Amino acid sequence: AKIPVKGVALDLNQSQLAILRVPDLPGVAASLLEQLASRGVCVDMIIQSQSEQNSNDIAFTVPSTDLHLAETVLQQAASKLGYRDVISDRAIAKVSIVGTGMIQHPGIAARMFNALAQANINIEMIATSEIKVSCVVRQDLAIEALRAIHAEFNLDGNDKISIGS
Amino acid sequence: AKIPVKGVALDLNQSQLAILRVPDLPGVAASLLEQLASRGVCVDMIIQSQSEQNSNDIAFTVPSTDLHLAETVLQQAASKLGYRDVISDRAIAKVSIVGTGMIQHPGIAARMFNALAQANINIEMIATSEIKVSCVVRQDLAIEALRAIHAEFNLDGNDKISIGS
Numbered sequence: 001a002k003i004p005v006k007g008v009a010l011d012l013n014q015s016q017l018a019i020l021r022v023p024d025l026p027g028v029a030a031s032l033l034e035q036l037a038s039r040g041v042c043v044d045m046i047i048q049s050q051s052e053q054n055s056n057d058i059a060f061t062v063p064s065t066d067l068h069l070a071e072t073v074l075q076q077a078a079s080k081l082g083y084r085d086v087i088s089d090r091a092i093a094k095v096s097i098v099g100t101g102m103i104q105h106p107g108i109a110a111r112m113f114n115a116l117a118q119a120n121i122n123i124e125m126i127a128t129s130e131i132k133v134s135c136v137v138r139q140d141l142a143i144e145a146l147r148a149i150h151a152e153f154n155l156d157g158n159d160k161i162s163i164g165s
Numbered sequence: 166a167k168i169p170v171k172g173v174a175l176d177l178n179q180s181q182l183a184i185l186r187v188p189d190l191p192g193v194a195a196s197l198l199e200q201l202a203s204r205g206v207c208v209d210m211i212i213q214s215q216s217e218q219n220s221n222d223i224a225f226t227v228p229s230t231d232l233h234l235a236e237t238v239l240q241q242a243a244s245k246l247g248y249r250d251v252i253s254d255r256a257i258a259k260v261s262i263v264g265t266g267m268i269q270h271p272g273i274a275a276r277m278f279n280a281l282a283q284a285n286i287n288i289e290m291i292a293t294s295e296i297k298v299s300c301v302v303r304q305d306l307a308i309e310a311l312r313a314i315h316a317e318f319n320l321d322g323n324d325k326i327s328i329g330s
């Protein structure tokens with residue numbers, strides 16, 4: 001079957017923020033995003049996985065230019081919303097494969113993750129939609145990650161590689 | 166500015182699986198997806214947020230028809246990959262807003278989350294891409310979630326609401 005992966009994208013302009021153990025109650029995520037929005041922070045990814053007991057972790061990526069502001073905003077909201085730790089990390093990159101109908105092919109994500117594993121690149125966060133699988137990796141491994149994934153899907157010159165945001 | 170949200174989608178056909186505390190090492194995510202792919206399980210969402218110490222949680226949604234098979238596959242891989250707990254949950258729904266350029270408008274995700282909060286609906290997982298924000302909520306609150314989000318963005322009859330997968 002024709003391979004559904006149309007291209008690989010690399011975003012080097014993002015930084016990561018994570019809040020550990022926010023109360024798992026209605027309204028918490030809304031407050032966090034409202035705080036960030038009110039200060040004009042453009043959030044790129046929002047990733048919240050399975051909760052444990054009564055709390056959950058929530059991670060964001062924001063343009064690196066907004067990291068300091070976003071960190072301040074989230075730290076200011078900590079006592080009101082009931083969390084403590086805000087972790088920030090500038091040294092990340094987001095590498096994605098894009099293509100329609102991709103996620104329905106069960107082996108596509110496995111091949112992307114395996115390409116990173118063979119290059120000994122740790123996957124720090126994952127988010128998917130029907131047309132995109134994104135992984136956050138160390139920024140200093142970004143080009144290697146891009147090359148490994150590009151080779152795995154035999155993307156030749158015609159296919160889109162976009163670097164930047 | 167013209168509102169970038171084009172529609173709301175509700176998927177009632179998914180079930181959730183989460184593995185808590187997988188080793189945060191290259192190759193683990195690849196093995197998990199390879200195991201699922203080799204058995205033909207179509208994974209819809211893959212959500213992995215910030216790691217803590219040397220481990221991380223990874224969650225999936227799969228068609229409810231595949232839940233039992235997926236659970237068996239992941240339990241079989243547990244001792245080899247070094248985790249213990251596989252949590253499954255059939256009673257979920259995925260509600261999403263779709264539209265181009267949405268995530269760049271910082272207030273859009275906040276409005277979606279706030280619509281759910283006002284309806285006292287807890288957000289269990291979150292995944293975003295540039296054109297889609299998806300939330301996992303309790304299945305019995307799915308229609309209420311859809312209605313709350315639809316009302317928030319004033320989507321009239323012309324806008325797309327898709328229910329199903």
Ligand SMILES: C[C@@H](O)[C@H](N)C(=O)O
Pocket residue numbers: 121122123124187188189190191192193194195213221223
């Ligand atoms: C947890 C899992 O994603 C691991 N970090 C990997 O790269 O496979």
Ligand SMILES: C[C@@H](O)[C@H](N)C(=O)O
Pocket residue numbers: 022023024025026027028029030048056058286287288289
């Ligand atoms: C953790 C956070 O997402 C919470 N569950 C909420 O609904 O806002």
